[in-house]
Amino acid sequence: MSLLSERLGWIVFEAETKRLHELVKAVLPELDGIVGWEQGFDALHATPVFVNREEDVHRLMWSPLCVHNLSGYLVKTPPFLPRDEGRKVGICVKGCDSRSLVALEQEKFLGRDRLHIFGIPCEGTVDWRRVMKKIPLRGVSSVRREGPELKVEDSRGVHSLPWEESLARRCLRCAHPNPLVHDVLVRDPVEPRIKKDEAYGLVEEMDQKSLEERLAFWSAELDRCIRCYACRNACPLCVCQDRCIVETRDPKWLTQKMGISEKFMFHMIHSLHLAGRCTECGECERVCPMEIPVTLMKEKLNQITREILGYEAGIDSQLVPPLLTFNPGEHEL
Amino acid sequence: MHAHNPYLPELATVQEVIGETHNICTLRVVLNDPEKMKNFQFTPGQVGQLSIFGVGESTFVINSPPTRMDYLQFSVMRVGEVTQRIHLLNAGDQIGVRAPLGNGFPFEEMKGKDILFVGGGIGMAPLRTLLLFMLDNRQDYGDITVIYGARSPHDLCYSYEFDQWRSGGANLVLTVDTEHPGWKERVGFVPTVLKEEAPSAHNRVAIVCGPPIMIKFVLFGLKELGFEDDQIISTLEKRMKCGVGICGRCNMGSTYVCLDGPVFTYSELREMVPEL
Amino acid sequence: MSGKVFIPQDKLASALERLNEKVPVWVPVSQGADRWGIDFKPFRAGMVPVMDRQSTALPKEVIFPQVQTLMTFEYVKAPEDPGRVQLKLEEPPEAGNALVFGARPCDVRGFFTFDRVFTEGPFVDNQYKDRREKTLFAVLLCREADEACFCSSVGSGPADTAGGDLWITPVEGGYVVEGLSERGGSYVQLLGDPATEEQAAAASRSQEEVSRQKVGSLDPSGVVQGQKDRFEDKDFWRSMVNQCLGCGVCTYVCPTCYCFNITDEMRHSRGERMRSWDSCMFAVYTQEASGHNPRPTKLERYRNRVGHKFSYFPEKYDGMIACCGCGRCIRSCPVSIDIRKVVENLKERSHACA
Numbered sequence: 001m002s003l004l005s006e007r008l009g010w011i012v013f014e015a016e017t018k019r020l021h022e023l024v025k026a027v028l029p030e031l032d033g034i035v036g037w038e039q040g041f042d043a044l045h046a047t048p049v050f051v052n053r054e055e056d057v058h059r060l061m062w063s064p065l066c067v068h069n070l071s072g073y074l075v076k077t078p079p080f081l082p083r084d085e086g087r088k089v090g091i092c093v094k095g096c097d098s099r100s101l102v103a104l105e106q107e108k109f110l111g112r113d114r115l116h117i118f119g120i121p122c123e124g125t126v127d128w129r130r131v132m133k134k135i136p137l138r139g140v141s142s143v144r145r146e147g148p149e150l151k152v153e154d155s156r157g158v159h160s161l162p163w164e165e166s167l168a169r170r171c172l173r174c175a176h177p178n179p180l181v182h183d184v185l186v187r188d189p190v191e192p193r194i195k196k197d198e199a200y201g202l203v204e205e206m207d208q209k210s211l212e213e214r215l216a217f218w219s220a221e222l223d224r225c226i227r228c229y230a231c232r233n234a235c236p237l238c239v240c241q242d243r244c245i246v247e248t249r250d251p252k253w254l255t256q257k258m259g260i261s262e263k264f265m266f267h268m269i270h271s272l273h274l275a276g277r278c279t280e281c282g283e284c285e286r287v288c289p290m291e292i293p294v295t296l297m298k299e300k301l302n303q304i305t306r307e308i309l310g311y312e313a314g315i316d317s318q319l320v321p322p323l324l325t326f327n328p329g330e331h332e333l
Numbered sequence: 334m335h336a337h338n339p340y341l342p343e344l345a346t347v348q349e350v351i352g353e354t355h356n357i358c359t360l361r362v363v364l365n366d367p368e369k370m371k372n373f374q375f376t377p378g379q380v381g382q383l384s385i386f387g388v389g390e391s392t393f394v395i396n397s398p399p400t401r402m403d404y405l406q407f408s409v410m411r412v413g414e415v416t417q418r419i420h421l422l423n424a425g426d427q428i429g430v431r432a433p434l435g436n437g438f439p440f441e442e443m444k445g446k447d448i449l450f451v452g453g454g455i456g457m458a459p460l461r462t463l464l465l466f467m468l469d470n471r472q473d474y475g476d477i478t479v480i481y482g483a484r485s486p487h488d489l490c491y492s493y494e495f496d497q498w499r500s501g502g503a504n505l506v507l508t509v510d511t512e513h514p515g516w517k518e519r520v521g522f523v524p525t526v527l528k529e530e531a532p533s534a535h536n537r538v539a540i541v542c543g544p545p546i547m548i549k550f551v552l553f554g555l556k557e558l559g560f561e562d563d564q565i566i567s568t569l570e571k572r573m574k575c576g577v578g579i580c581g582r583c584n585m586g587s588t589y590v591c592l593d594g595p596v597f598t599y600s601e602l603r604e605m606v607p608e609l
Numbered sequence: 610m611s612g613k614v615f616i617p618q619d620k621l622a623s624a625l626e627r628l629n630e631k632v633p634v635w636v637p638v639s640q641g642a643d644r645w646g647i648d649f650k651p652f653r654a655g656m657v658p659v660m661d662r663q664s665t666a667l668p669k670e671v672i673f674p675q676v677q678t679l680m681t682f683e684y685v686k687a688p689e690d691p692g693r694v695q696l697k698l699e700e701p702p703e704a705g706n707a708l709v710f711g712a713r714p715c716d717v718r719g720f721f722t723f724d725r726v727f728t729e730g731p732f733v734d735n736q737y738k739d740r741r742e743k744t745l746f747a748v749l750l751c752r753e754a755d756e757a758c759f760c761s762s763v764g765s766g767p768a769d770t771a772g773g774d775l776w777i778t779p780v781e782g783g784y785v786v787e788g789l790s791e792r793g794g795s796y797v798q799l800l801g802d803p804a805t806e807e808q809a810a811a812a813s814r815s816q817e818e819v820s821r822q823k824v825g826s827l828d829p830s831g832v833v834q835g836q837k838d839r840f841e842d843k844d845f846w847r848s849m850v851n852q853c854l855g856c857g858v859c860t861y862v863c864p865t866c867y868c869f870n871i872t873d874e875m876r877h878s879r880g881e882r883m884r885s886w887d888s889c890m891f892a893v894y895t896q897e898a899s900g901h902n903p904r905p906t907k908l909e910r911y912r913n914r915v916g917h918k919f920s921y922f923p924e925k926y927d928g929m930i931a932c933c934g935c936g937r938c939i940r941s942c943p944v945s946i947d948i949r950k951v952v953e954n955l956k957e958r959s960h961a962c963a
Contacts, residue, residue: 040945042756047945048852068944072854078906129645136661140756224640224648226666226675228888230856230943242892249414256872256885258676287943289665289858291644339732340679340871340882344696386682386696386882387875391898413898427684427696572897574871574887577732581868582887582895584913585903587921592731606840608903608913 016062016187020118023184024057024090027116032082034090035073036118037066043140043152044128048073050080060092062186064145067125067168069093069281071100072236075109082114091115092186094122096170098179099279099314100236106317107277107324109239112181119182121190124163124171126150129291131166135159170282170295173199180315196312199280200303202296218264224290225263231284231294232270237277245269271297276305276323279314339577342384342429343369347422348404353490354483356411357455358420361397361404362430375399376437377462378568378596382576383407383419384429391415392573394459394595395432398466405432408458408490434576435595438463438540438566447475449532451551453523453543454483457490459568459595460542468501478532482508482523482547486516506530524550527558534559540566545609552599562600569595569602569609585609614801615808617783621660624800625652625710631796632745635671635709637664649709660711660779662753665941667864668709668716672740673723675861676885677701679736679871684878701736708745708796711777714769715760715935717746719864721772722922722931726867745793747786748773750819757936759825759949765933768820778812785812827949828956829919829930835955836912836920843908849951850911852944857888859938859946865918865931868894889914915951 024034033052038059040047046065050073051057070091073080082089093101098119104110131137131152139155150166152159164172175196178189206214229246232238245253246266253269254262270284278298285295305311309322344365351359360383364370377398382390391413397406409419422428440463448467452460460479467474479498483489486509499505508519508526519526524547539560541551548567555565571583571590578592586606588594597605616624628634634652639659646665650656678701687693709716720741727734728741751760751767760766770776774793778785785804788794804812839845860866870887874880887894890910896902904910922931932948939947 041939041947041950045945047947050851073852076854132662133643133645138753138755220641224666226857226861228857228861229891230854230858233854233856234943247891247893255874256676256870256883257874258885283943287854287856287858289646289862289941290648291640291646291665338680338700338735340884341698341700344698384882386684387873387880389873390871416898425693427694429696429698570897571903572895574869579726579732579734579867579869580871580884580887581726581889581917584917584921586916587924606837606916608909 013062013064016120017060020060020062020092020120020186021057023118023186024051024060025054027090028052028054028057030088031090031116032087033080034060034092034116034118035070035080036060036090036092037062037068037070040065043143044126044131044137062092062120064122064124064126064167065128065143066092066094066120067127067286069097069100069234069236069283071097071104072234072283074101074115075104075236075239076233077241088114088116090118092118092120093179093182094120094125095177095179096122096174096279096281098181099176100281101181101314102317103237103277103279103314103321106314106319106321107237107239112317115183117179117182118184118186119179120186121178121188122171122174123177123190124167124174124193126166127168127286130168131161134161134165168282168286169202169293170280170285173201173280175199181317200299202293203300203303206296206300219260221292222260222263222267224292225267226290227258227263227266228289230287230289231267234283234287235270235274236281236283237274237279238270240273267294267297270294271301274298275301276309276311276321277313278302339579340431340575342382342390342431345405345428345430347424347426347428349424350422353408354488357408357490358411359396359406359408359490360419360422361406362428363404364430365427370402373402373405373432375433377440377466378435378437378459379433380435380576380595381405381407381430381432382434382573383409383415384431385415385418386429388418389415390429390431390574390576391419392434392570392576392591394462394568396458396461398462398469400466400469405430408455410455431576435591436593438596440466443467443538444473445475445536447533447535447537448477449537449539450477450479450481451523451527451539451541451543452479452481453547454488455490456543456547457481458542460540461491463540464498464503468498468503471502475536476504476532477502478504478506478530480506480508480523480526480530482510482526482543484510486513522550523547524554527551527554531558534561534564538564538566542568562603563598565599566596567599567602569597612797613785613787613804613809613812614797615780615783615785615804616801620801621784622655622657625656625658626654627799628708628710628796631799632706632708635668635707637711640665649712652710658711660749660777660784663713663751663935663937664716665862665937667719667862667937668712669719669864671707671709672720672744673737673867673886676883677736679882679884681879681881682875683880704736704740704743706743706745707740708747708774710747711749712746712773713749713751713935714765714767714771714773715751715758715933716864717748717772718760718765718769718933719935722865722929722933723867725926725929745774745790745796746772747775747777747793748789750776750778750816752779752815752819754822754824755936755940757939757947758934759827759936760934761823762825762827762949763829763930763932763934766820767822767824768816778815780808780811780815785809787812825934825949827934827952829952831956832919832952833923835957836916839955840912840916845954846908846912849954850907850946853890853907853911853946854943855890855892855907855910856943857890858941858943859914859948860888860890861886862937862941864933864935864937889917911951915948915955918948919952919955
């Protein structure tokens with residue numbers, strides 16, 4: 001498999017990728033396919049891939065550029081699910097992605113028994129925009145991790161960046177790098193970067209601001225929103241799909257206007273629909289072409305959920321999410 | 334070329350609203366500007382966008398013929414937001430009209446030929462404009478047979494005109510899906526009645542409009558009767574917005590239904606990408 | 610022509626301030642201190658243009674705003690008969706002039722696609738035409754092509770000046786600017802001091818060097834047939850775009866995507882009819898009032914998107930491809946779908962068929 005990185009010069013964790021290939025080959029006949037990642041159009045991008053033939057298994061890879069949470073494919077139209085009772089589909093998940101599977105199972109969108117989960121303990125995913133901001137690259141030919149550094153080779157030479165500075169914001173606040181559910185692990189578990197209590201630093205920072213400052217912050221951020229709804233479509237728990245409030249005219253919640261109030265309304269409703277459900281995978285923020293920190297809104301709601309209800313979504317498939325149930329004895333509310 | 338704002342409708346007044354069926358009504362509309370009404374020209378089969386300002390626009394065929402210009406007539410089935418509001422209109426109400434749009438029927442090429450209209454339900458609307466145009470130019474056309482069907486007698490549009498159509502020189506065959514008390518015409522699905530009537534395909538053009546499932550089986554029937562693809566004409570419906578070939582959504586491949594249609598021969602339809 | 614001038618890097622902001630007094634200027638600016646993306650915004654004093662990378666969002670907005678009022682309307686009581694309601698329609702005012710500073714060749718090329726649809730009839734979009742005629746482009750010699758770019762594959766190139774009114778060439782320490790059109794030329798003197806011979810020569814060298822570059826290796830010939838051959842091949846489209854999320858990023862960051870929606874908004878008795886960018890990737894785009902949708906899944910939607918750009922548009926408009934090769938749909942796609950790969954595969958399959 002060394003060919004893979006030689007041929008493409010792309011960041012591939014060879015040992016993990018090789019192991020993944022072995023594990024997939026071993027069970028592929030029992031699966032109706034597997035969704036994982038393959039190399040994308042350049043050295044800084046991977047792309048999701050659906051594999052159901054042994055000759056395509058070599059396309060699968062693992063690297064910190066495998067940024068996508070693939071669990072949404074299991075529930076969004078057309079759902080990637082086994083055709084028959086008793087069959088399974090395979091899915092590759094990082095720690096964060098595995099929490100989406102748990103949450104979807106909690107909400108009965110998925111049956112655990114329909115999945116064969118390839119869990120990948122993750123040391124963080126690379127945010128290509130963050131890398132480009134630090135090093136304006138031209139013609140990237142290879143990207144790799146060397147100890148504490150990310151090494152990038154482009155037309156002008158080799159550049160390095162501290163590993164932490166190349167990571168996505170969601171990864172810097174990740175307390176669950178190891179998949180919580182899996183059938184096999186592709187590599188050994190890794191140490192969490194932080195404890196869960198430390199994950200809400202940015203929320204606390206925002207809370208220190210005055211209402212006016214917060215309004216100014218969100219106005220400036222949301223002003224850039226182009227209403228492409230990538231955040232909605234990438235969210236594995238945004239399950240209304242083609243029945244979204246942004247598209248219904250009756251009742252009409254939103255107009256097509258580009259004002260802050262329309263955009264704010266959409267993002268607020270998106271966030272509120274995820275209150276107590278969001279697993280903070282950060283996909284909404286990752287996919288935003290305008291780099292709006294939209295996960296932050298969900299983080300705030302999750303922080304409240306934790307404080308008031310002591311609940312964290314996507315951890316235990318046996319728990320009922322607090323906003324999906326009603327307990328007359330609840331006195332904290 | 335139209336140099337003005339192509340999205341700006343003409344203001345118009347609803348002259349009369351006729352209830353056709355439980356979910357179809359017919360509007361008779363007059364443009365507010367008498368000059369524009371007087372000079373309004375169109376081809377049978379062309380469409381118009383009706384505006385309810387504050388709600389939106391929707392596309393309907395102008396189902397009155399250009400030979401009868403006291404008003405422009407549109408028949409509207411209640412399905413969506415705009416059509417629901419249209420159904421609430423009364424005589425005297427103000428609406429907007431953008432018309433004529435689209436291509437219309439090739440009525441010149443049909444001269445000297447026998448004609449077969451096959452319509453189902455609201456699908457009679459686009460046929461009506463051409464039928465009346467032909468009846469008003471009766472000498473230009475040969476036999477005119479109309480097969481028109483609906484679920485029940487209450488679902489037939491323009492029933493108050495059937496006698497006029499007959500006296501004007503149309504061989505009108507009416508049918509409903511099932512027996513109904515007092516119904517004296519045919520009973521059976523349109524494709525079946527077509528088979529029974531079996532009009533000769535020789536020197537004849539068939540114009541078909543109705544629900545997709547009816548069209549599908551009528552096409553089989555016409556083929557059996559010996560109709561060639563270019564002897565069969567139909568009209569397409571798509572979700573439209575601009576109506577003038579710009580906004581992009583009503584395409585089938587490189588064909589824009591709003592601009593190049595809605596009228597197509599079956600041979601043209603077969604050339605287009607199958608995205609109905 | 611008024612010759613070439615030189616704008617030192619540190620004088621760019623003040624040059625734009627002078628220009629902005631004559632004509633409202635749009636410039637590419639950063640989306641925020643720790644953001645990678647840049648965006649075209651109306652120039653304000655103190656803004657620092659970012660000229661070293663392609664913008665994420667587009668100067669398309671200048672000529673084709675994301676939301677635009679087509680008309681306003683008001684229901685009023687008829688003066689002679691208060692029981693009757695009349696309608697008053699008003700068209701929006703004409704647009705003002707604008708100059709887009711630092712647009713890249715692909716940004717300008719995009720409007721060539723618009724022009725065919727919006728100005729050639731049979732119906733002419735007067736609002737588009739108005740803004741198009743009143744907007745000038747100071748086009749930047751592009752030296753920043755990346756792995757997603759393929760402008761040379763679709764009839765353009767990094768030194769393309771088509772549609773430009775001014776030409777900006779980055780040189781050591783600043784920019785050499787020259788006029789391309791008469792209107793553009795009239796602003797040249799305003800921007801800086803005449804370029805020295807060395808500066809002018811450096812600019813020419815850079816222009817020659819960049820114009821020799823071939824950005825991208827896509828060959829779009831044969832795609833029209835491929836689209837026809839593979840139109841109903843669901844497995845093919847699934848293998849190409851099964852990972853699509855069905856969001857609107859690719860269309861909203863595309864310089865040639867022009868499809869729009871029209872909606873009404875009303876409060877009390879007044880309102881407006883407006884058009885807003887729409888996306889063929891959205892489910893409701895073609896969904897009819899009855900609920901029927903001729904493009905029910907992402908496969909049909911993507912098929913139409915690639916078909917529109919590489920097959921249907923060329924069929925309708927003398928072979929012109931409705932793609933300027935800017936690569937934004939590839940770069941901004943949340944799942945990195947590569948339209949070049951789809952086009953290449955369409956072709957290959959069609960060769961295989963033949």
